[in-house]
Amino acid sequence: MLKYLFKRIMSLIPVVIIISVLLFGLVKTMPGDPVYALMPPEINDPADYERIYAEIKTSLGLDKSLAEQYVLWIGRTLSGDLGQSTLFSRPVVDVIKTPMKNTVLLNIVSTLLSFIISIIVGIKSAVKRGKLYDKSWQVFSLVGMSLPTMLISILLIYVFSIKLGWFPIGGMPSVPDDGSLGYYAVFSRYLVLPIVTLTIGSFASTIRYVRNAMIDVLNSDYIRTARAKGLSEKVVIYSHAFRNALIPVVTVVAGSLAGIFGGASITEKIFSFNGIGTVLINSVTNRDYYLILALNLFYAVLSLVSNVIMDICYALVDPRVKLD
Numbered sequence: 536m537l538k539y540l541f542k543r544i545m546s547l548i549p550v551v552i553i554i555s556v557l558l559f560g561l562v563k564t565m566p567g568d569p570v571y572a573l574m575p576p577e578i579n580d581p582a583d584y585e586r587i588y589a590e591i592k593t594s595l596g597l598d599k600s601l602a603e604q605y606v607l608w609i610g611r612t613l614s615g616d617l618g619q620s621t622l623f624s625r626p627v628v629d630v631i632k633t634p635m636k637n638t639v640l641l642n643i644v645s646t647l648l649s650f651i652i653s654i655i656v657g658i659k660s661a662v663k664r665g666k667l668y669d670k671s672w673q674v675f676s677l678v679g680m681s682l683p684t685m686l687i688s689i690l691l692i693y694v695f696s697i698k699l700g701w702f703p704i705g706g707m708p709s710v711p712d713d714g715s716l717g718y719y720a721v722f723s724r725y726l727v728l729p730i731v732t733l734t735i736g737s738f739a740s741t742i743r744y745v746r747n748a749m750i751d752v753l754n755s756d757y758i759r760t761a762r763a764k765g766l767s768e769k770v771v772i773y774s775h776a777f778r779n780a781l782i783p784v785v786t787v788v789a790g791s792l793a794g795i796f797g798g799a800s801i802t803e804k805i806f807s808f809n810g811i812g813t814v815l816i817n818s819v820t821n822r823d824y825y826l827i828l829a830l831n832l833f834y835a836v837l838s839l840v841s842n843v844i845m846d847i848c849y850a851l852v853d854p855r856v857k858l859d
Contacts, residue, residue: 543843554835555612558828559605567822569621570597595619608828618825622818627829631814638810641726642799645733653738653784657745661780662772664750672742679739688732688805695728702727705806729806733799744787748780755779785848 570592578584592598595618596607611618617627660669679687696704702724752758753776761771800812807813811830818826 540843540847543846547839547843550839551836555609555832556605558831558835559608560601562824562828563601563604565822565824565827569822569824570595573619573621573624608825612829612832617829620818620823620826622821622823622826627825630826631811631829634809634811634814637808638799638803638812641729641733641803641808641810644726645730645737648730648734649738649741652734653741653745656738657742657784658749658772658777658780660742660746661749661753669746672746676739676742679735682736684732684736684801685805687735688728688802691728691732692806705808707807707809725806725808729799729802729808732802732806741784741787744784745780748783749776752776752780786845 570588573591574584574588578587589598596604599607608618615628617631619625620627620630623630656672660672663669692704695701705725705728707722707725753772755776758771758776761775762768766775799810800815802808803810803812804816811833814826815830817823818830
């Protein structure tokens with residue numbers, strides 16, 4: 536396993552380098568000049584303005600060639616310096632620290648909920664294939680997959696925030712984050728609707744994978760043999776069929792990790808949730824180059840890592856698969 540991980544990590548390095556070059560080149564083609572965003576607004580003298588402009592440009596390395604700028608940026612990135620955000624006038628690391636924590640929490644909870652619900656409902660739907668329970672969840676699955684995230688968010692806000700008043704419409708807690716239970720109790724109320732939105736969109740499709748995988752396994756010869764031996768239906772389903780049915784499901788869930796974070800961007804923006812998605816959208820609309828580079832590189836690396844996780848999960852679920 537360790538040998539395999541080492542080989543995979545080493546194979547990712549050239550891919551990350553190529554992606555970083557492409558990202559850097561694309562961002563550099565965007566219109567605008569980041570230096571102007573960092574210029575002090577109170578400067579009126581043209582000579583002082585030009586001098587300070589040149590100083591800021593030099594400090595950012597923008598007076599160098601494109602190749603030198605890339606080497607300078609990637610070197611700083613590897614050392615943990617992601618640059619200065621022109622939108623927030625703070626280091627990019629400080630800007631994304633809290634939103635990153637919020638987004639990771641949001642996506643981990645919604646993914647776990649989606650996975651658990653999908654397994655429970657999918658197995659029961661496969662066992663009750665063609666019956667009312669199965670047909671009802673198939674309809675729900677189709678509706679959930681068809682509805683865009685934006686519409687699901689608006690419906691939840693209208694019902695649970697405007698009509699019932701159970702949860703806030705959006706935003707973040709006004710109380711300071713002091714790490715107390717009181718803060719997290721307030722913060723959890725702001726998490727509920729975004730989590731439900733992401734969970735609905737995710738498990739609506741995952742249910743179908745679980746159901747179809749279970750139906751295929753339940754029709755296998757070894758399942759018929761297990762039943763012929765007199766094993767109880769519960770043992771047949773959960774001890775024999777369930778693990779094999781997990782193979783395609785785990786592959787899909789692990790492989791969609793990057794997509795889940797991408798989908799959270801829309802949800803975060805609608806709920807005004809302080810997450811990476813909201814920061815990314817704001818950085819693009821305000822041409823915050825270093826912030827755009829950092830966040831897109833994060834999504835690219837996340838996508839590559841999710842492929843490694845998918846292979847590992849596949850091997851853990853299916854003993855026939857050997858990692859070498």
